[in-house]
Structure formats: C-alpha cells, structure tokens
Amino acid sequence: MKFAGRMNSFIHKGDVDIFQTIEKYRNMKGITHLEFNYPEHIAPNDMQKLIDCIGDMKVNGVATRFKNHFVAGEFTNPNQDICRDAVQLCKDAVDACVQLHGEVLTVWLGFDGFDYAFQIDYEEKWNATIKAYQEVADYANEKGIKVSIEYKPFEPRAFSMIDGIGLTLLALQEINRPNVGVTLDFCHMLMKNESPAYSLALAARNGKLFGLHMNDGYRVMDSGLIFGSVNTPQALEFVYYLKKYNYDGVVFFDSFPFREDAQKEIEMNIEMFNRLSQTVDKIGMDKIAEVVAKQDGVASQGLILEMLK
Numbered sequence: 249m250k251f252a253g254r255m256n257s258f259i260h261k262g263d264v265d266i267f268q269t270i271e272k273y274r275n276m277k278g279i280t281h282l283e284f285n286y287p288e289h290i291a292p293n294d295m296q297k298l299i300d301c302i303g304d305m306k307v308n309g310v311a312t313r314f315k316n317h318f319v320a321g322e323f324t325n326p327n328q329d330i331c332r333d334a335v336q337l338c339k340d341a342v343d344a345c346v347q348l349h350g351e352v353l354t355v356w357l358g359f360d361g362f363d364y365a366f367q368i369d370y371e372e373k374w375n376a377t378i379k380a381y382q383e384v385a386d387y388a389n390e391k392g393i394k395v396s397i398e399y400k401p402f403e404p405r406a407f408s409m410i411d412g413i414g415l416t417l418l419a420l421q422e423i424n425r426p427n428v429g430v431t432l433d434f435c436h437m438l439m440k441n442e443s444p445a446y447s448l449a450l451a452a453r454n455g456k457l458f459g460l461h462m463n464d465g466y467r468v469m470d471s472g473l474i475f476g477s478v479n480t481p482q483a484l485e486f487v488y489y490l491k492k493y494n495y496d497g498v499v500f501f502d503s504f505p506f507r508e509d510a511q512k513e514i515e516m517n518i519e520m521f522n523r524l525s526q527t528v529d530k531i532g533m534d535k536i537a538e539v540v541a542k543q544d545g546v547a548s549q550g551l552i553l554e555m556l557k
C-alpha cells in the first residue's frame with residue numbers, strides 16, 4: 249500500500265518546520281509518499297530547497313488551502329476579482345505540483361457555500377463552480393496533473409456548494425473533463441450521513457476515485473480520529489471495496505493528533521489500515537462477496553463477527 253500523512257500533524261505542534269517534517273516522514277516505517285498544502289507549505293519556502301529535501305521520496309500531490317481572503321467564497325465569491333484569485337491559486341498549486349513531481353491537485357472549497365436563505369443565487373453559483381473547475385482542469389491537463397474534488401457537507405459554511413457524493417458526481421458530469429475526479433474523506437462522508445463504501449463504489453465504478461483522506465469520527469463533526477477507531481465495520485467494508493475496485497492510489501491519513509504524539513498517531517493509522525486489510529484478505533474476497541450477495545443483515549453481522557475474531 250502507498251501511505252502518506254499530514255504535514256501539519258507535526259508542524260502544528262509548533263516545534264518543527266516543513267523540512268524537519270519531511271525528514272520525520274522519510275524515517276517513518278510504512279510511509280511512501282508526501283502530500284503538501286498550497287500555498288501554506290510551499291510558497292513561503294525556496295522551491296529548490298524543498299526539492300532537495302524531498303530527495304528520492306515520492307510526492308502524491310498538492311492540496312489547496314484557501315485562507316481568509318476567500319472567506320466569502322472561492323469560486324462563488326461575490327467579488328469577481330477574488331474568484332479569479334481562487335482560480336489562479338489553483339493554477340499556481342498545479343505548477344507547484346509539477347515541480348514537486350506530484351500527480352494530483354486536491355481541491356477543497358471550504359468557503360464556497362451559504363449560511364442564510366436568500367443569500368445566493370443557486371443556479372448562478374453552481375454554474376460558476378463548474379466553469380471554474382473546467383478552467384483549472386484544462387490548465388492541469390496540459391501539465392499532466394489530475395484534479396480531485398474533496399467534498400464536505402458543511403463547516404465552515406452552514407451549507408457547502410458541493411456537499412456529498414451525489415453533487416460531486418453531478419459536478420463531474422457537468423465539468424466533463426477526464427482529469428477530474430473525487431477524493432473521499434471518511435469524516436466528511438460520515439458528516440453527510442453517507443455510507444462510505446457506497447460513496448466509494450459510486451466514485452470507483454467510473455474510474456473517478458482519485459484520492460483518499462482516511463480518518464474516523466462520530467458524524468456530527470470533522471473529528472479526524474484514527475482510521476477504523478469508531479466505525480470499524482464501515483472501515484472494514486471500505487477496505488473491502490478498495491480491493492474490489494483495485495484502488496492503487498495513495499492512502500493519506502487526514503487525522504488530527506491534537507493531544508497525541510504525532511508520529512505514534514500516524515503509525516497507528518497505518519497499523520489500523522494494514523490490520524483491516526489483512527482481515528479482509530484472511531476472510532477472502534470471494535467469501536465476502538458471497539455474503540453480500542445474500543442481502544441478509546444477519547449474515548452480514550455474522551461476517552463482521554468473524555472479522556473481529
């Protein structure tokens with residue numbers, strides 16, 4: 249498996265910078281890839297110094313981070329100049345991704361949404377979102393970079409423009425570009441009350457599963473707990489479907505070790521994922537498929553019990 253962890257799991261502790269964090273990941277068992285935020289981890293630093301520090305480690309990609317300038321919206325901001333800034337930030341992030349030899353630009357539009365009735369013209373803002381994604385996708389495609397939409401139902405906005413797997417797939421259809429897909433964040437799916445494996449199947453059946461943000465939580469908020477710690481049966485089912493669809497991308501752990509030792513927390517995420525993966529292998533794909541084919545809740549629970557043995 250290909251694994252990556254959050255840079256900010258170390259940086260937010262306050263005692264290391266991006267260069268020291270890269271070193272920590274280089275020496276961490278199981279980690280194969282790095283993942284950067286743009287502009288946060290890249291723009292303030294010398295690009296050549298970053299490239300030298302990365303050395304022979306692989307880079308999965310770059311994720312956009314929109315700060316307060318965009319608080320009223322990225323692609324849907326009432327100020328057209330700020331909408332242009334958001335598209336430009338994505339293009340700059342694509343350029344950074346190319347320089348770092350990454351493959352995927354992950355876009356989370358946290359500020360595109362609304363909080364009040366009569367606040368936005370839905371059709372106009374939906375259309376603006378599609379158009380902006382098309383512009384970013386075409387720019388990225390010329391440079392051989394994939395663009396992946398990370399949806400989240402709410403927070404910081406009360407409602408996000410692209411809030412779940414359904415609207416994401418509708419957006420992908422309308423964007424209509426081969427290099428645009430979806431990144432599934434486990435907590436975001438739970439917040440939307442989705443069944444994570446169902447969202448996975450819907451994305452993967454058309455080859456649109458471009459990325460994973462693995463973590464766990466209790467549905468009401470973006471808790472960022474260790475993968476598989478809360479919704480263990482759902483995590484097992486998710487891993488089963490990853491195998492069924494032969495997912496060979498990077499497994500990025502988007503969890504938040506606020507009170508935990510960052511290194512141990514990331515290692516535990518890797519261990520959880522590997523253990524769940526081994527459990528699925530031990531039972532066997534065919535045996536699991538046989539149980540699923542029965543559409544029998546009791547048989548399904550029996551399978552879960554067997555997995556927990």
Ligand SMILES: [Mn+2]
Binds near residue numbers: 461
């Ligand atoms: Mn995420």
